[in-house]
Amino acid sequence: MRAIFISDLHLSERDTVTQAQFDAFMLHAAPGADRLYVLGDLLHVWLGDAMLAGDAYALKVVAQFKALANHGTQIFMARGNRDFMIGREFARAAGATLLDEQTAIDLGGRRTLLMHGDELCTDDVRYQRARRVLRTDLFRVIGNALPRSARLAIARKLRRESDQHKSKTAMAIMDVNADAVTRAMARHNASLLIHGHTHRPEHHTLTQGRERWVMSDWQQDYGYLEYHDGTFTVKPWPAAPQSSL
Ligand SMILES: [Mn+2]
Secondary structure, rough: EEEEOOOOOOOOOOOOHHHHHHHHHHHHHHHOOEEEEEEOOOOOOOOOHHHHHOHHHHHHHHHHHHHHHHOOOOOOOEEEOOOOOOHHHHHHOEEEEEEOOEEEEEEOOOOEEEEHHHHHOOHHHHHHHHHHOOHHHHHHHHHOOOOOHHHHHHHHHHHHHHHHHHOOOOOOOOOOOHHHHHHHHHHOOOOOEOOOOOOOOOOEHHHHEEEEEEEOOOOOOEEEEEOOOOOOEEEEEOOOOOOOO
């Protein structure tokens, strides 16, 4: 069984470099995988599924996933803190199954916990306070009822506050809290945890044979995580195709 894990692409219409990398990935790396797990922050911002029909860029992205699904790869998506407004309609259009905030799967007989990972950053008290409000069904319902202009204004405000907060907050506070990791893994009886969000790609060996893989964001030169019959490999990003005449 071959599964690919990605997160934190932060795709946006303006970032043509990452989009080209994503195009190459969807053409050359993802096909042939049994499963593709997208663990949040696929999109740099998502203002709700009601925006999908009028968003040519997002429609192109979901069509790329749909083509992969039609090709036989099962696609699973978790929401991140940037695209937490992704809903069923988006997932359906992408041919993907929407994951819960925390999902435990069986990976070659090993209980494996998947999540975006921002809930593990419990030292960042201000962030967690805002998160508790934003990541509720109620906020999603209210958000989805707002007109486009109001959504854009809220997104701008959240982004500005997030940038200010990040510039003032120590790096260590924005990383995961070790106790939060232990608690989450214990709650799901998992010996393996795979997440993104922190943009600190690493393979951590923990006590009692537990392991934690942190995926890379797509703006740094690292690669994506592939699982194949019991072995994990960090694979380099596929090269974007050269333009040829
Ligand atoms: Mn994130």
